[in-house]
Amino acid sequence: MLPKARPDAVLVQAVIAGALSFAHLHDLAEAAGQDGWKAWAYPVSVDLLLVAAWRRLRLLRDAGERVRSAWTWFTVALAASLGANVATAGLLDLGNVPDWLRILVAGWPALAFLGGTLLVHPAAGTDPGPAVDPAPADEIPPTVIERDTAPEPVAEPELVPALPAPAPAPVPEPVPVPAPLVEHARKLAADHLARTGTELDTDTLRARLGVPAAMAAAITAQLI
Structure with missing residues (x-):
């Protein structure tokens, strides 16, 4: 006998909240000058960034890594969603949207693209790679151990002939x-x-006598 399907209250609540937030974001984007399909793309962009940041946050937390960047983009997406909900609750005249809000709505795609890229492709060294267990010592091939630990032969000095x-x-x-x-x-x-x-030096004596150098040296030696 098949079990009876029972509605999940949490799931139903999530669908209702998501639909309302989606509608508020659409209305705000349309009021800020984003008409047609562009107005429908804004809530999709905000919700996707929110989900991607939350998923990245959980992965980093489970891996023991820093979660500051994921928290930053999660806060940005949450602020965009909450801001649209509050702005469309009667606090903002959707027929006369201020210029600063038009600038924020127009600049959202670039901001969302940057956040999504950084979440999907984090900087090198932030993602822990798969853990690799070192091989036990008894599983290392003995030839490797012998080659690494064998002493190098000492070259005998060559004999140089005297x-x-x-x-x-x-x-x-x-x-x-x-x-x-x-x-x-x-x-x-x-x-x-x-x-x-x-x-009297040898050179002068040689010049005075006009004799060879060897004889002048011999004479000088006898004069000492």
Whole structure:
């Protein structure tokens, strides 16, 4: 035997309230200059934004995320619905709608589109993704563990062959200097010291005697 269908009082109340709010929004949009199908589209836009914000609010709350953005758009849609209900209750002359209300009604589609887009496509990082349980340690392939924990081989240092020791510099043979030349050099050195007050250097001695550099160095060594 089929169960008897009983009317749900909450559902009936929701349908009546929705129909009245729908009519009030239509009347306000029509009074603000939105005629024809546009006047009927306004209540649909407001109710859809209200439902989308409420659904988004519940999803964020269940996920433990921040619900401030969803609350913002829910409040905007609720204010639009309540404002239309109050405005059409005799407090507003629908035959002479003020300019600011016409501006609000005309700008509603852009505002509703922005709110719906942000609710459907939230910013990155606000939606929690599906939880992924980490794999137990015993389910990880042993080859992966061995490859990650195996020590890297240490390269042995290459042996560099020792360079041969440099050959010693050849010792120059002593240059023979005649004794009379050494005596003459002593006189030149004494005269140079008396005139200048400085010792006679090798280059000057070489220039005075007209001898090679090696012989001049050998004479200077004997003068010391």
